[in-house]
Amino acid sequence: MEANPEYLPDLERWHLADDAGTAWFMESMLTTWQLTGTPDGYPAGTYAYAWHFNTMQTLLHAVEAWDPATQDEPNGYVKRKGERREAPDRLTLPEYNRRRCHHGKYVEEGACPHIACEAWTPPF
Ligand SMILES: [Zn+2]
Numbered sequence: 239m240e241a242n243p244e245y246l247p248d249l250e251r252w253h254l255a256d257d258a259g260t261a262w263f264m265e266s267m268l269t270t271w272q273l274t275g276t277p278d279g280y281p282a283g284t285y286a287y288a289w290h291f292n293t294m295q296t297l298l299h300a301v302e303a304w305d306p307a308t309q310d311e312p313n314g315y316v317k318r319k320g321e322r323r324e325a326p327d328r329l330t331l332p333e334y335n336r337r338r339c340h341h342g343k344y345v346e347e348g349a350c351p352h353i354a355c356e357a358w359t360p361p362f
Contacts, residue, residue: 241301245339249283258306260287264297271297273312275323287323289315289342310335315342 241254243264251265260275262283272296274285280284289312291297296314304312307339308327311318318340328335336344339357343350 239301239306241298243298254301260306260356262306263295264301266294270316272319273297273301273315274320277307286321289317290317290319291315308334311338311342313342317341324359 275287300312350357
């Protein structure tokens with residue numbers, strides 16, 4: 239998805255794009271950067287989907303590489319908030335759209351570093 243960041247001072251966030259029936263925004267949080275999605279029909283200023291990234295650069299790179307029409311979520315986030323998203327044409331990429339934990343790791347791979355996570359595997 240091509241992002242053209244435009245800062246909205248009233249909302250204190252950047253509008254990145256409109257794609258797949260959703261308005262996409264970026265905002266600085268305390269220690270992370272948040273990507274949010276507001277589907278058509280949602281009240282302004284609210285969101286259904288949100289993912290946190292460690293830096294603004296990782297967020298913007300993830301957005302550029304992401305196709306929200308076929309991919310449920312972007313890659314590279316460290317925490318999901320909000321609803322679990324399903325892309326409109328998600329069945330075209332079943333490998334990419336496998337179930338992920340809240341930290342962005344595929345659950346069946348057991349590679350999440352968070353010890354209380356469903357996708358964590360003991361190292362022994
Ligand atoms: Zn996890």
